[in-house]
Amino acid sequence: MMKTLTSLVAASALALCMSAQVYAKDAGHTSEAMEHAGKAHAHGEDGHAKELLKHAKKSLDHAKHASKEHAEAHQHMDEAIKHLEEAIKHAEMGHADVATGHMDEAIKHMQKSGH
Incomplete structure (x- = not known):
């Protein structure tokens, strides 16, 4: 009985640690996506389409990773991805104002x- 209880506690602790890593990794991608999105937005407000483009692409990459890791929890991340793609498209055309709105x-x- 004691051995079974000890095994159960050990397995639970391992599962908790493993799930914490997944959530931490996911939060890391979301955080990176937010950081680059903020930088892209700031550059867009200054009319710097080239710098907006660079950060929007990095934000998109991290947003896609975050979305894949917990798809069921990321309906909003999927919407963010759509807006990031639109921002990139408009930044490539030199439309910083439109790209900034998407950011x-x-x-x-x-x-x-x-x-």
Whole structure:
């Protein structure tokens, strides 16, 4: 009985540690996506489409990773990805103002993703 209880406690502790790593990794990608989205937005406000583009692409990469890791919890991250892709498209055309609007929406959805 004691051996079974000890095994159960050990298995539970291991499962908890493993799940914490998944959530920490997910939160890391979301955090990185937010950081680069904020930088892209700031550059967009200054009219710097090239710098906006660079940070929007990095934000998109991290947002996709976050979305894949916990898809069921990331409906908002999927919306953020759509806005990041639109921001990149408009930044490539030199439309910093339109791209900035999409960055704003992407940031809102990342915040609502809960991570």
